[in-house]
Amino acid sequence: MRHFGGLVDAIGGFAKDRSGNFAVLFGIVASVLALGAGFAVNVSQLSNAKSSLQGVVDAAVTSTARDLTTGVIKEADANTSVQAFLNANSQAGILSADQIVLDKLTVDKIAKTVQADVYVDVGLYFPIFSMGDMKRVAASTTAVYSDKTIEVAMMLDVTGSMAGQKIIDLRTAAANAVDSFLSGQDPAKPRVRVSIVPYANSVNAGALAGSSVYVETSTSQRKQAPGNGAVQY
Structure with missing residues (x-):
């Protein structure tokens, strides 16, 4: 009983000792703030990547639709044209040309539309929680072209x-x-x-x-x- 009584007294004394409370609270708060800041940075990074990717694919598809309309290229050349525009336009943004993957290109000869689906794998600055160190960002756009004179x-x-x-x-x-x-x-x-x-x-x-x-x-x-x-x- 004396042994357990001493343990109880030690726990009680530790609970009453307030000399280290600030350090403990600071550690808890700092950890939460660090996680929150890291999450905010990741969200901002993904948002910027999404915006940049959408702008690049919009420019690529509309330029290809323009070239189809003016007869500079044919439908069979649309894939090469979109990829070339993706590479050229992405170099001016936060994404590098080799990051952007043209997942799917659809040229509808009946509806006269060009649709491109692209994605990019973004390396996160703060891989926290279940996000991992890479996150895929996708974008898609459609433009209308014409084969009329x-x-x-x-x-x-x-x-x-x-x-x-x-x-x-x-x-x-x-x-x-x-x-x-x-x-x-x-x-x-x-x-x-x-x-x-x-x-x-x-x-x-x-x-x-x-x-x-x-x-x-x-x-x-x-x-x-x-x-x-x-x-x-």
Whole structure:
């Protein structure tokens, strides 16, 4: 009994001793705070990875749908195109190109849609609880494309107010736009057609152009458009 009585007294004395309470409480609170901070960092990391991955796959699919629409690529080339866009766009974000996996690509030729499912395995900074040290983040997006012929009409202002640098910039911009529209097409089956409609004091709409607006075919033929008081440059 004396032995057990001494043990009871020792436990009672330990319970009454408050000299180490702060250290014990600090250890408990610090552990909880560390776990909470680690969990918050993991959630933020996964959220950023999800946002970056979604942006990358959106850009890849919409760019591929655009190329399908303009005839730059065919349906059979969609997989290669999406993968190339994934690699190119991911290098600017928090994900590296070799992390992103193209899980599935579906080209629906009836609905005219392109759907891509991708994922990335993210290494967590704080592998706590049952999360493990790796977490898979997935994203998916769908874009619509068209195989119909595209017709673009560009109306260009060649009035006297465009004299000087303005008309030079207009020509440069128009040439770049036409190159962008027509580049990469199959010459035998063009998908995009561009028409240019200049106007001065009237609109060049075919037969009307012969009597109202002069359109040069070379710089040596440059002259003043009818009805304008300034030379067109």
